[in-house]
Every structure is written in C-alpha cells, then in structure tokens.
Amino acid sequence: MNYTVITAAEKPEHKKTHDHITCEIWPEFILNDPISNANFKNIYKTFAEYQFSILMDDSIVGFANAIPFYWDEDLGNLPEEGWDWALLKGFEDNSNNKNPNVLCGLQIGIDKKHQGKGLSQLIVKEMKSIAIRKGFKYLVIPVRPNMKSKYPLIPIEDYIQWKDGNGLPFDPWLRVHVRQGAEIVKVCHKAMYIPGKIEDWEEWTGMKFMSSGDYVIDGALVPVKVDVENDIGEYVEPNVWVSYKLSE
Structure with a gap:
C-alpha cells in the first residue's frame, strides 16, 4: 500500500480536510463536547508535529490527532475522565513546561470512501512510529469501542470481555489495537461529558x-x-x- 505521511507542521492547511472528515464520521452530539470545542482546534498550532495525514494519490484518506503529556504513575491509574482529561492535561503540561513522556492518541479519522480497507491499522502503526521517534515511553489511547453503540444497555465491563472466533476482542477498534500489540488497561467511564x-x-x-x-x-x-x-x-x-x- 503506497502512502505518504504529512504532519500539520508541514501542511497546516490539512486541518480543513480533517475537520470535514470529522463532521462526516461522528454523530452530531459527539461534536458538542464542551472541552473539545474549547480546546481541540489549538492542538494544530501547539502540537502540530503530532497531527498527521495519510495521503494516497495526493488525496487525504485518513488522519490522526495526538497530544503529549507527562505521567509518572502506573498506567492503571489513568483517570476515569479519559479523553476530556487527556486533552486538558496536554495543554496544562505544555503551559507548565513539563517534559512529556507519553503520547496520547485522541482521534483516528478515515474518509468514508476509504473505510474497510485496513487504514486503521496503518494509521495506528504511524502513530506508534511518531511516538518512538520522539522518544516517548508509552503510547496510550482512550479508545471509543465503536460497536458498543449497538449494545448500549450492556455494561462496558462486560462488553470488552467479548471475544471473536479467534479469541480477539469482539469490538473492531479494540481488535485493531490488540493486533498491533496494545494492552487493554481499564475502562474510563467518564471519557466525555456532553x-x-x-x-x-x-x-x-x-x-x-x-x-x-x-x-x-x-x-x-x-x-x-x-x-x-x-x-x-x-x-x-x-x-x-x-x-x-x-x-x-
């Protein structure tokens, strides 16, 4: 699969396409998280090197957003507030000149026309590569288990234990990460508050x-x-x- 990786530091104008894809792939209510709406756009200026596009034939087919922060506790103590917390933590640490040691993935977006082609695994691989090049000890992600929306009444603790026929997580996004070598750490019950x-x-x-x-x-x-x-x-x-x- 021939592709090119370009960061927002190289092409800041790619943010417009990222925004367009974001609006197409998420339910409207997700786009109304107050913490995200107040802070997310600023990652393209403050943390441009961690926002990147995947291009094929000069077209953006997918992208990823990430933010670095400092963490000196066991990963099992990562907060219940998950996504919202990570976004605020990254900016707080940057303002306080804390040297980050963890990269946190915030979003992976794939153009609807290119979904189902294995791009999610490719984008995770590139996010890991960036984290390694930058010298981070860990890449962590508050994953949104996308198939859970079909089972909203099932406790998430039960849902993440479900397996497919190969003994991998039933949920497609969790399965992508486990296949790439990720460890499921814990549920964060309050990842977004809308x-x-x-x-x-x-x-x-x-x-x-x-x-x-x-x-x-x-x-x-x-x-x-x-x-x-x-x-x-x-x-x-x-x-x-x-x-x-x-x-x-």
Missing part, C-alpha cells in the same frame, strides 16, 4: 424527549439521561484505555 438543553438534544438526534428518563440514541455507547423538569440531557461516554509500551 450536556445540553432538551432542544439541543432534539436537534442533535432528531428525536423528541417528552419525559424524563434514559434514552437510547443512535451512535451513543450508553443511554442519554434526560431531565425534562430541569431542561437538561446528559451523556457520559465510557471509553477504554489501551497502552503500547515503546521503550524500557
């Missing part, structure tokens, strides 16, 4: 929320808790921390 008014959730989902309760919605890994009386819907997404050991 609150919104009832009208926001109705716009994001195309549903009506007439009564308070837990609602199953397309693309959500767990139900959304709706409180009509207080005009709020809350989604707390669980992810799964995985880690790659890159050096001794």
